[in-house]
Amino acid sequence: MIPSAFAYFAPTSVAEAISLLEQYGDEAKILAGGHSLIPAMKLRLAAPSVLIDITKIAELRGVVINGSINIGALTTWHTIEYHDGLKGVCGVLPEAVAQIGDIQVRNRGTLGGALAHADPSADATAVVLALDAQIRTHGPGGERTIAASDFFTDMLSTALEPNELITAVICNKLGAGEGAAYAKFPHPASRYAIVGAAAYVKLSGGKVSACRVAITGAGPVPTRQAETEQALLNSDGSDEAVAKATEESGTTMDVLGDIHASEDYRRAMVKVYTKRALTTALARARG
Amino acid sequence: MTTISVTVNGKQYTRDVEPRMLLVHFLREQLNLTGTHIGCDTSQCGACVVHLNGVSVKSCTTLAVQADGATVTTIEGLANGATLHPLQEGFWEKHGLQCGYCTPGMIMAAADLLKHNPNPSDAEIRHGLEGNLCRCTGYENIVKAVRYAADKMSVTTAD
Ligand SMILES: Cc1cc2nc3c(=O)[nH]c(=O)nc-3n(C[C@H](O)[C@H](O)[C@H](O)COP(=O)(O)OP(=O)(O)OC[C@H]3O[C@@H](n4cnc5c(N)ncnc54)[C@H](O)[C@@H]3O)c2cc1C
Ligand code: FES
Ligand code: FES
Numbered sequence: 001m002i003p004s005a006f007a008y009f010a011p012t013s014v015a016e017a018i019s020l021l022e023q024y025g026d027e028a029k030i031l032a033g034g035h036s037l038i039p040a041m042k043l044r045l046a047a048p049s050v051l052i053d054i055t056k057i058a059e060l061r062g063v064v065i066n067g068s069i070n071i072g073a074l075t076t077w078h079t080i081e082y083h084d085g086l087k088g089v090c091g092v093l094p095e096a097v098a099q100i101g102d103i104q105v106r107n108r109g110t111l112g113g114a115l116a117h118a119d120p121s122a123d124a125t126a127v128v129l130a131l132d133a134q135i136r137t138h139g140p141g142g143e144r145t146i147a148a149s150d151f152f153t154d155m156l157s158t159a160l161e162p163n164e165l166i167t168a169v170i171c172n173k174l175g176a177g178e179g180a181a182y183a184k185f186p187h188p189a190s191r192y193a194i195v196g197a198a199a200y201v202k203l204s205g206g207k208v209s210a211c212r213v214a215i216t217g218a219g220p221v222p223t224r225q226a227e228t229e230q231a232l233l234n235s236d237g238s239d240e241a242v243a244k245a246t247e248e249s250g251t252t253m254d255v256l257g258d259i260h261a262s263e264d265y266r267r268a269m270v271k272v273y274t275k276r277a278l279t280t281a282l283a284r285a286r287g
Numbered sequence: 288m289t290t291i292s293v294t295v296n297g298k299q300y301t302r303d304v305e306p307r308m309l310l311v312h313f314l315r316e317q318l319n320l321t322g323t324h325i326g327c328d329t330s331q332c333g334a335c336v337v338h339l340n341g342v343s344v345k346s347c348t349t350l351a352v353q354a355d356g357a358t359v360t361t362i363e364g365l366a367n368g369a370t371l372h373p374l375q376e377g378f379w380e381k382h383g384l385q386c387g388y389c390t391p392g393m394i395m396a397a398a399d400l401l402k403h404n405p406n407p408s409d410a411e412i413r414h415g416l417e418g419n420l421c422r423c424t425g426y427e428n429i430v431k432a433v434r435y436a437a438d439k440m441s442v443t444t445a446d
Contacts, residue, residue: 001328008289008306008352031350038348039330042309051306053353078342082403102418103399104336104345190331191417 003041010053014138014165017054021163022140024050030165031055032074032113035105060112060167065089069173073112073166081106089173091284096127096182096198101191112166115151118158118222120256121192125152125222127182129214130198133171139164155220177203179284183276185217185269187260193217194261195269197249199277201237203285208237213274218266219254227252228274237282242275249274291355295320296364304351310344311335313351314361322362322391326420333419336392337361343399345418362391365398373436374398383432385423393419397433406437 011017021028029048031037032055040046054060060074065085071093080086080097087094100106100123114124115135128135128148135146140163151159160166174180184196195217202210211232213225227248235241250270257263288303295318302317314320314337323346326334335347338360365372374394377383384390393416400407400415407415412433413426421429 002309002312003307005305005307008350010352034350034353035330035348038309038350041307042328042330042347053350055353102333103396103415104333104343104418105330107342107344107399108348 001042001044003038004044004047006047006049006051008051008053010056012056012058014057014059014167017052017057017165018138018140018163020050020052021165024052026162028052030116032116033076033109034113035101035109036113036117036119054165060165065173067173069171071111071169071171073168074110075112077101077106077109077111078103080111090131090171090180091174092127092131092180092182092198092200092281096123096184096196099123099182099184099186099191105191111169115169116158116160116166118152118156119192120155120220120222121187121194121196121217122222123182123184123193123196123216126193126196126198126214126216128169128171129222129224130180130182130200130212131171132200132212133169135166136168136170137161137164138167143167145170149224152221174200176287177285179203179281179286181277181280181284183273183280185273195266195273197270197273197277199274199281201232201278201281201285203237203282206236208232208235208241208282213249213278215250215253215270215274218250218270219256221254223253225249225253225274228278232278237285239279242278242282246271246275246278289352289355291352293351293354293357293359295359296361306350306352308351309347310337310339310349310351310354310359311346313354314346314359320361320363324388324391326388326392331418331420332389332392333396333416334389334392336395336419338395338399343396360395362394365394372398373439374401374433376439377432377435378429381428381431381435383424383429389419389421389423393421393429397436401433401437401440405441407433409434 028050031053060072064070180200200212216222231245292301324334326332330348
């Protein structure tokens, strides 16, 4: 299938991309890795009349690790998967990303594209929520930083303004006593998450002093699991504590059923994968 | 129309294309390189895999304009003259195909896999070819074909 016709622009700076967005407004779409947008255009589910290809904007590409971790919006899954520095300071990112789609999807797909698209079954959405990452954006009015927890507003919808670009994702390095993990039940054909759970924990003096859990795949929006987080907080992080906290997972979020998995099955899997992610995160936090 | 210039299998081509033209249609219809196949409408089958600047991509999910200035290798460009690439030889020797529809994409994807992991386990081969669907073989002989190529290529590099 062939996309409907469009005018094509390939700006080389963020400023140029934003002025094109301002000029063409609703008719325009940003093209990054193209692995959500081009399939949608081929099926004519999307038919922008202007395409702004941002892949020539070099400043949006790459990983910088100093006090924190800064990942450019155009950084591909492949780069994150094989990045030497990331493994040591935020291993959950390459771990999750290596489970996305297939090699060819990972060669093209980008972190910024996945967050902007906010597919309900995407993997990275849950990971940025669990890491409490900040999403840096740039629009006509300048730069903004949006907390991941404020970013995903509805199915395929985000806090991004129409004329804004995601430029980077910023998160903290994980240190001693901290651990994070991603556990996923993939759809056997597409590899998208039927259920994915991302967990982060911090241990201080043998007690869980911080905990974040996020679920993707199960419902319309990637969702933090406040009840599970609260239940685990200040506990000793034992298997019993995890089992108890896991019982709360998914109980207050919207969960959808489809031909691949019913609502009940997904709810059950949310608990199973929450437990796996938390158990691994805790083991990593213990070192 | 946009003018693009692409080096495909070592030869440079300059053509006018519509921005919406997919790379796979450019290769098949403008350059008559029909070894690259189209097996789906949903970017899931991998029949269309080629190398763009040395990296495997689905040419059905890449615009031809995005290949402007780039180097593309298709299945037609993989052999060294009359000498088959070890992967082509492996698919021949191990009966890694039946109808052959998936084979070009399978081989181009496997070539990228072996670049990052020259000595993959059978499980790693299966995982690495996750984006390539085959309706005929049941994958057994595809895994053997890739194993054959990996072994042959490691002998060649050791020499
Ligand atoms: C066969 C297949 C399997 C897949 N499996 C998985 C999987 O298992 N898990 C998973 O998480 N994903 C999966 N994906 C999706 C893939 O990871 C996409 O690449 C990703 O979701 C979107 O990133 P992209 O760079 O390709 O974005 P594009 O497709 O280029 O863009 C997506 C949307 O985001 C907008 N956009 C892109 N970049 C920006 C930016 N910087 N600022 C503002 N807006 C922007 C675009 O306008 C568009 O609306 C799969 C895709 C395919 C084709
Ligand atoms: S034709 Fe099926 S993935 Fe490209
Ligand atoms: S050999 Fe027929 S599809 Fe693979």
